[in-house]
Amino acid sequence: MTEPAKRAIPGYTLHRTLGRGNTSLVWLATDPQGRDVALKLPHEETLRAQEAAERFGNEVRLTLKFRHPHMVEGYAGQAFGPEAFLTIRYYPDGALNEQLARISSRRLPPAAAMRLLADVASALAYLHHLGAVHQDLKTHNIYVDETGRAALGDLGNTYFVAQGGQVSGSPYYMAPEIYHGESSSAASDVYSLGILMYELLAGERPYQGHTYEELMVAHMTRFPAPLTHLNPAVSRPVSRLAGLALAKRPGERPSADAIRRALLRDLGETPQDEVYENSGAPAEPEMGKTTPVGRHGPVQSRTPRPEPEARPEPPKGGGWNPFKRRK
Numbered sequence: 001m002t003e004p005a006k007r008a009i010p011g012y013t014l015h016r017t018l019g020r021g022n023t024s025l026v027w028l029a030t031d032p033q034g035r036d037v038a039l040k041l042p043h044e045e046t047l048r049a050q051e052a053a054e055r056f057g058n059e060v061r062l063t064l065k066f067r068h069p070h071m072v073e074g075y076a077g078q079a080f081g082p083e084a085f086l087t088i089r090y091y092p093d094g095a096l097n098e099q100l101a102r103i104s105s106r107r108l109p110p111a112a113a114m115r116l117l118a119d120v121a122s123a124l125a126y127l128h129h130l131g132a133v134h135q136d137l138k139t140h141n142i143y144v145d146e147t148g149r150a151a152l153g154d155l156g157n158t159y160f161v162a163q164g165g166q167v168s169g170s171p172y173y174m175a176p177e178i179y180h181g182e183s184s185s186a187a188s189d190v191y192s193l194g195i196l197m198y199e200l201l202a203g204e205r206p207y208q209g210h211t212y213e214e215l216m217v218a219h220m221t222r223f224p225a226p227l228t229h230l231n232p233a234v235s236r237p238v239s240r241l242a243g244l245a246l247a248k249r250p251g252e253r254p255s256a257d258a259i260r261r262a263l264l265r266d267l268g269e270t271p272q273d274e275v276y277e278n279s280g281a282p283a284e285p286e287m288g289k290t291t292p293v294g295r296h297g298p299v300q301s302r303t304p305r306p307e308p309e310a311r312p313e314p315p316k317g318g319g320w321n322p323f324k325r326r327k
């Protein structure tokens with residue numbers, strides 16, 4: 001994959017690359033305010049391919065729009081064109097999958113895992129409240145700060161349900177109905193959260209497979225052992241909700257907020273209602289007409305509405321990576 005020469009962005013100093021994703025190269029940079037930031041520069045291929053460019057533009061506009069303590073904070077960006085970029089909060093320890101890879105047991109202490117899961121459930125509840133669906137929940141898209149609190153990022157595939165159905169995700173985390181070709185929904189995000197609960201609390205994903213087809217069969221036909229069997233430290237209510245989150249029928253799954261509450265109770269806390277300043281706001285504003293109000297005040301939408309994404313197709317052989325989006 002070819003990279004553009006290190007691009008100059010006025011006001012920013014680029015130091016070193018932090019990582020490379022399918023869509024962008026991520027730099028550690030200093031922004032005009034003197035903060036360390038992660039600066040995403042789309043690959044040349046991303047800018048050339050309409051769908052990929054739209055996904056990057058979508059990530060820019062939604063990252064700058066949403067404000068929540070457990071979503072990766074966006075600072076500045078440009079959604080489209082050769083000058084496209086996005087700056088977000090910098091997490092020195094990288095993404096959660098990278099952190100887990102450094103732990104030999106691949107397993108976090110239960111309380112730490114439940115804290116992260118409660119944070120992610122809180123971020124999902126916020127998105128769902130706004131009428132949005134993340135569509136790509138996985139450890140690659142979760143960042144943990146130095147205090148052990150999690151933030152959900154990578155909103156390239158996020159969309160508002162009111163804009164029409166979309167089908168996308170990573171095969172390890174995709175709900176059965178997505179394999180069937182149905183649109184993503186809050187319930188399919190909850191299914192992915194159920195997979196994440198197993199991953200973090202049991203130390204393994206409930207469904208394995210070497211191919212797209214194997215994973216599809218597993219998600220559609222198998223049932224995992226209860227979490228309490230795999231990790232006795234998990235309480236029955238949390239175990240039961242994780243099992244329900246993985247229900248084959250979307251309508252049987254609990255809400256992200258119910259999972260958040262159960263996890264917080266397990267941590268010995270009394271869950272509070274999450275209050276959003278934009279309660280009652282329509283699910284998706286007409287872009288450019290309405291300014292949604294996030295938890296920390298108004299956030300200006302900056303870019304036009306992207307076209308819906310193409311439906312994922314199974315891979316055509318060789319080099320299959322279950323964490324790459326279907327294209």
Ligand SMILES: Nc1ncnc2c1ncn2[C@@H]1O[C@H](COP(=O)(O)OP(=O)(O)OP(=O)(O)O)[C@@H](O)[C@H]1O
Pocket residue numbers: 018019020021022023024025026038040088089090091092093094095098140143154156
């Ligand atoms: N905020 C951040 N702080 C620290 N490191 C980051 C941050 N964002 C990204 N990275 C690093 O850059 C890598 C690539 O980021 P990411 O996966 O978001 O790329 P992308 O191309 O935008 O996404 P995708 O591959 O899903 O299209 C990550 O795996 C991580 O190592």
